Amino acid sequence: METGYDIEGKTALVTGANRGIGRAIAEAFLRHGAGRVYAAVREPEAARPLVERHGDRVVPLRLDLTLPGTIAEAAESARDVQVVVNNAGVFIAATVLEDGALDALEQGIEVNVRGLVRMAQAFAPILAANGGGAFVQINSVAALKCAPGFATHSASKAAAYAITQALRDAMGRHGTAVLSVHPGLIATGMSAAAGLAGAAAPPALVGEGIVEALRRGDFHLFPDAMARRVGEAYRQFAREVVEADIEEYQPGQLRGGAPS
Template identity: 60%
Template sequence: MSFDINGKVALVTGANRGIGKAIAESLLKHGAAKVYAAVRNLDSVQPLVETYGDRVVPIYINLAQPETIVQAAQTATDVAIVVNNAGVLRQADPLAEDAIAALQFEVDVNVFGLMRMAQAFAPVLKANGGGAFVQLNSVVSLKSFANFATYGASKAAAYSMTQSLREVLGAQGTVVVSVHPGPIATDMAHDAGMGQIAEPPSLVGEGIVTALRDGKFHLFPDSVAQQLGGAYASFAANVVEADPVAA
């Protein structure tokens, strides 16, 4: 099921920098009427506002604070596209002393935050004709690495939840996209020591526009992600995206 963003209103979490900012810019470039830039620091969105004027509306959301998400959904009642981009990363291997604390922190934002966003905005999207819900997952949702063990576990859980959301939200006419970037040039990638191989955030923003247009559930936007996505394609098509098996 394809979705045209032209003339639509969008909301992007973590829109003040990196991938989130690139997504907001791509949506605006391709005709989105307005983007709610959902952030924890409203002043951080000022560069976008200066560039795009009243087509960018700062709005407060903290994925770890459910009440802020509910309030945003009550405010942004004209939203037809929700992009849940915001997430957190703590590098920890499974035996690290702080591994459990790291995983708890990441699950609260990366998994529970996703669920909170979906629960709050599903009725809004339905009221506006179905719309689209885009979730930023990661290549580590499919392939874990020791130093990113807890982050990968949280993203694997988020990916699993996104698959379920595809079925549930699809019943109300909402398109769902699961995005799996590899190393992208962001502060997070730099801090994780992947800056030298990282690719531009615009690949994600433009990829989302294309995936929505083409009705694709999975998006592997960069070269590293595409290598993994190519290997995963058969399973994705024949198992993940196949119709549910009747009980």
Template identity: 60%
Template sequence: MSYDITHKTVLVTGANRGIGRVLVESFIERGAAKVYAAVRRLESAAPLVEKYGDKVVPIHIDLADRQSINAAAQAANDVQVVINNGGVFQGETPLAEDAIASLEFQMNVNVYGLIQMAQAFAPVLKANGGGVFAQLNSVVSIKTFSHFATYSASKAAAYSITQALRELLQEQGTLVLSVHPGPIATKMGDAAGLTEIAEPPTLVADAIFKALDHGDFHVFPDSMARQIGAAYQSFAENIVEANLSEG
């Protein structure tokens, strides 16, 4: 099913920079009525408010804090589209001394935060007609790179949860997207040492809108992502997106 975001109310986590900021801007410029800019520090959304006025509403969400997520779901009870873009990155190998601590830190935000967002906002989306729940995963959720192994593991777990959400939320008419960017020009991309091959975050926004038009589940926005996505396509269509039962 396709989804038209014109005049819709949207919430984007991690909205103050990088992909999240571009998503806020893109939703407004493509006709959304209002965007909740979900951030850990409300003042970090000030530049978006200055640019777009009351079409941007800063709201506090810390993906490591369930209470903040639940409070946001109560306050933003008119939301029709949720884009869970926020996340953390620590690049460690499985043999690093702090590998376990790194994985625990990233699981807490990238996976438990996703689950808590879904639990809090699925009822809101249902009450508002179904809507959209999009999760920013990564190409490393499909292909692990050894020096980013703990991050890859957290994103693989998030991808697994996103697959379950696709199945569960379709019953309430919610379109679920799993977005798998490769190297994108953000501070996180710089931290991963991918600056030289990174592509613009606008590619992610454009790919999400294309997926909404076509009702797609998997979204591969950039050059590396599309290459991996093309190789993965058969498995994605015949296994991940197929109606297979647990038995």
């Protein structure tokens, strides 16, 4: 995106807002002056602590990325939303050669990729109608670096990152900024399940990082120490390829045929 976006006074929706990174994002938005945050969770009761702390600035909504009907209902209830953060996801990791690899991959794709597409399709028209706003996708450094034991998870995150790149162009045409967030080791239930909680950074880094990245007008955010190391190495490629106009990068390529 080319211009910055300030969360102050805006109405936001955060999936998976009841815990971990999602809750940290909701808290950061409220701390920086968001007028309202829809806490989009599978069980609205799980958002009660946020409601108790912030009152009617938090509105719980039922939303499950695997149930398209709940996404449609949430979109209908949140017609005033200006910022959407698709944070909810699953960590289901398997090596390529183990028996459960295909099942693990399918589960990851269902939530992390199809769920993202469903969210974008439901909320892109609303954001456009409300003047553009912002769409934030929580991806991962696993989208860029695949550890053998996390192969299926990395594959789903890499696919989500590809979709996010496409959304940057598609939603940008209607004035919506898109931000791709790539956390590394963050202290959440997901990192604990992966056995990586020991050196993990606090989730607040992600929430605060998103607020600042939106203000700067960035497309990529690498919020923690591990992520920043990846981001530094990736920066030139991101700038010259990912964030570049592909017709400028390969003149005439799209006119003559799709890249192989």
